[in-house]
Amino acid sequence: MAGEYSRELSVKVFAGQGRHIELGHRQGGPAGYGLRRALIDQSGAFKGELAHGEQKSIQTDRVVLVAGPDEEVAMVREIYRRFVEDLIPERQIADELNARGIVTDLGRSWTRGTVHQILINEKYIGNNVWNRVSFKLKKKRVRNSPDMWFRADGVFPAIVDRHLFEAAQTIIRERSFRLSDEEMLEALRNLRRDKGLLSGLIIDEAEGLPSSSAYSSRFGSLLQAYKLVGYTPKRIIGMSRSTAICAPFILT
Template identity: 65%
Template sequence: MSGNTVQSEASGPVRAAQYVRMSTDHQRYSTENQAEIIAAYAARRNFEIVRTYADEGRSGLNIAGRDSLRRLIADVQAGSADYEAVLVYDISRWGRFQDADESAYYEFICRDRGINVHYCAEQFDNDGSLPSSVMKSIKRVMAGEYSRELSSKVFTGQCRLITLGYRQGGPAGYGLRRFLVNEANEPKAPLARGEHKSLQTDRVILVPGPDEEIEAVRRIYRLFVVERRSEREIATLFNSEGKVTDIGKPWSRAVIRQILCNEKYVGNNVYNRVSFKLKKKRVVNTPDMWVRSDGAFEAIVDPALFDAAQVILTERARRLSDDDLLRMLTNLLGSHGTLSGMIIDEVEDMPSSAAYRSRFGSLLRAYQLIGYEPARDYRYVETNRQLRLIHPNVVARTIAGIEAIGGEVVVDETTDLLIVNREVTLAVVIARCQATPVGTLRWRVRLDAGLCPDITVVVRLDPDNITVRDYYLLPWIDVGARGRLGMGEDNGLDLDAYRTDGLDPLYHLLRRHSLEHAQ
């Protein structure tokens, strides 16, 4: 044992923090079991555990989502760590990073600030010696390889279940519902949104949903194929009739398009259209890589009508040559000054961004062919598409809340500003969450200097960029001059004073109050 590991009783115990993590790979790695082994190690080595960082139910593939490990690293970097060592069960609990250097990097951050990391269940001391360094490197690679092998086995099993006609994850979608069956394929019970099976031998299939949803799906196909209505026209029609999607959101061109091109509506079970293995880059796979089982579920759309819709969608893009597509993209760039998947999808007479990805391999490749170099990171194109779907729902809920307190709201169709009681203007901004390389979270907010709304409602999203994290009610008179805001998890009183978990403070601010006349 090294001299800096064993502490003499005279010097007193060394203050230490413990880090525990539990995924779902094995029960023996429960945080309680880890803490027991760590406690025994601390007693032998004269450590006093003064702080615990615990990530429960978190994957070790990367640091994203592991709030406790990110907090540990942040405390160490900020110099606020009140301990001299970090105790971890073993190297795999520190992380199954796919790049072993990432695991070493986080350990180096601690060691560089005088805080040693101890792996309590490993058969070597992490003392910097050649044998321990070699063993540690091997263990790091083995931890990452375990996840790679497990991912391959899980994927093979999922593919087999797909060919047998079982659903593998994800919501059912409008017009369909998930249903639980046992290993003998006998029906058990419907699964509501957010519910999951509890027995490993149970399986999930898709079944027709409510009659009104089924009829709406069939109507979408008739409007598109027979009446030749566009996706946007259908969405506008449904919204004007007060219809909402299965998750209570307004209809959009993208939602209609998804219904028109998804084979599940004719009963086909298709998997592996998109890959996101080991939480790496999202990849859109070619059709030859798809795994499918035709006729796995009960169809709710006539196959002939579905095929006719696919012909229209295909011909819409096929009748344009590559030069035609690039010329349209060039013209769009000239009129907007910038390009994005969101901008492309909002132009009615323009092929969708999916058509450009299909024809040229990616949006970025299409941009390069017209000489456009985007200044933004296009890993977030899919996130922006999701933001476009979230924004109308956020605005609708904000308007409903204001009207519930007796307020009058008018939406300026040109600027999208909300004009409340003909006096106060509101702008609603969705702020996407981005994780830095060390795992801290950041949000970027642009305040529109051309509109100068009285209050900008910033809706910050969680790392999944779907769930709302919190709100900031920013008065223009105080923060408008900044133009752009870079926000973190903690922003100081000058910004966090405007933070709120909900919109009740906004409604209170906008509520009309009667004034009593002085006698």
């Protein structure tokens, strides 16, 4: 009975979170460079921006994304222009930003991976996307295929032109189209041998390797790509023991 109750509750929570996505409400996670989290009340009235790590205190309030400081917005657009128009790769863009003393939204140095995440995240064109990753109790963390994602287009203020964003995606996809399945897997095997383990972040940081999203798209999921190269993740990254015990599932 307890197990059945938990499953029914999970379904209801999942459906409720999906409705919030369609309304443009943010479901956890940092805003990201160039964006900020803002609080609105149940009528949609703006209440103010949330500081990094700050949480809402009233249950009926909701969190949405808004444009960040002008200098950060301008820098996000410059990253896209350098990548699309000047054909500058992520690693070189990161080096340029670090040389100029510019730091990420978390106050850290830029890496190939952090630049890559800006180039592939739809929130910069105003889309709210959720359920890209899921974790069910006693199951492994799974990167879901795009057909399982919840999405709502144009619910946040776009800070990057959609045509520029699509051009960036085309460039990123073409990098993997040139490789066969076996070439992609061999590159993943070599990366595992060099690093000792694999993760989406490690893949995105690797120079000359297709992105983690490219592996997920080509092989159905990142875990399936891991399986094909004989790698099994030993732990769930980013989840505490107490969270794993208490939550029926967690999705991002």
